[in-house]
Amino acid sequence: xxxxxxxxxxxxxxxxxxxxxxxxxxxxxxxxxxxxxxxxxxxxxxxxxxxxxxxxxxxxxxxxxxxxxxxxxxxxxxxxxxxxxxxxxxxxxxxxxxxxxxxxxxxxxxxxxxxxxx
Amino acid sequence: xxxxxxxxxxxxxxxxxxxxxxxxxxxxxxxxxxxxxxxxxxxxxxxxxxxxxxxxxxxxxxxxxxxxxxxxxxxxxxxxxxxxxxxxxxxxxxxxxxxxxxxxxxxxxxxxxx
Numbered sequence: 001x002x003x004x005x006x007x008x009x010x011x012x013x014x015x016x017x018x019x020x021x022x023x024x025x026x027x028x029x030x031x032x033x034x035x036x037x038x039x040x041x042x043x044x045x046x047x048x049x050x051x052x053x054x055x056x057x058x059x060x061x062x063x064x065x066x067x068x069x070x071x072x073x074x075x076x077x078x079x080x081x082x083x084x085x086x087x088x089x090x091x092x093x094x095x096x097x098x099x100x101x102x103x104x105x106x107x108x109x110x111x112x113x114x115x116x117x118x
Numbered sequence: 119x120x121x122x123x124x125x126x127x128x129x130x131x132x133x134x135x136x137x138x139x140x141x142x143x144x145x146x147x148x149x150x151x152x153x154x155x156x157x158x159x160x161x162x163x164x165x166x167x168x169x170x171x172x173x174x175x176x177x178x179x180x181x182x183x184x185x186x187x188x189x190x191x192x193x194x195x196x197x198x199x200x201x202x203x204x205x206x207x208x209x210x211x212x213x214x215x216x217x218x219x220x221x222x223x224x225x226x227x228x229x230x231x232x
């Protein structure tokens with residue numbers, strides 16, 4: 001079964017320093033992977049997605065992630081953290097619903113809370 | 119382009135009562151999925167609706183039910199509310215034409231059961 005594991009429940013960085021949020025996946029075939037961000041008391045926003053095209057995926061707000069099949073990883077990075085990046089980040093894999101590949105459900109990791117200090 | 123909207127924003131119910139949550143999908147999307155996010159956890163898939171029928175279901179009991187209407191909007195109904203049903207309920211819309219790989223979420227409804 002496909003799943004994702006987020007390796008850190010909390011990550012603390014200083015403003016202006018790099019961000020690394022780690023995610024490993026488990027899949028018997030090439031997965032579709034996503035990173036979503038959730039700011040306090042807000043819904044989920046899609047940061048970026050990997051769907052078997054380029055392995056280095058660029059997203060919004062300067063975030064990017066690299067799909068590494070050999071390491072079964074999909075870590076999220078950003079060169080320089082901003083105070084507004086403080087939020088909960090979810091690594092997500094999609095699974096087929098029913099027999100039609102056109103229908104997918106999202107399976108979320110447990111989340112990583114990013115704290116950014118001045 | 120109108121995004122996904124949900125109502126109400128907050129709701130307080132008593133154990134044993136019934137609740138209905140509403141979701142309007144994003145323009146051009148014909149598939150709606152519902153997720154439950156308990157405090158401190160990631161969202162869990164409840165079910166998905168397409169063409170007014172349930173297309174798939176997660177590990178939730180039958181007292182969780184839903185509807186989808188011809189305009190693709192959707193309702194989530196929960197009967198016999200339990201304290202553990204307290205959570206943020208998220209609706210996500212997508213399109214079968216794009217493979218539903220991108221799901222766009224609404225802001226959620228915060229349900230508190232006392």
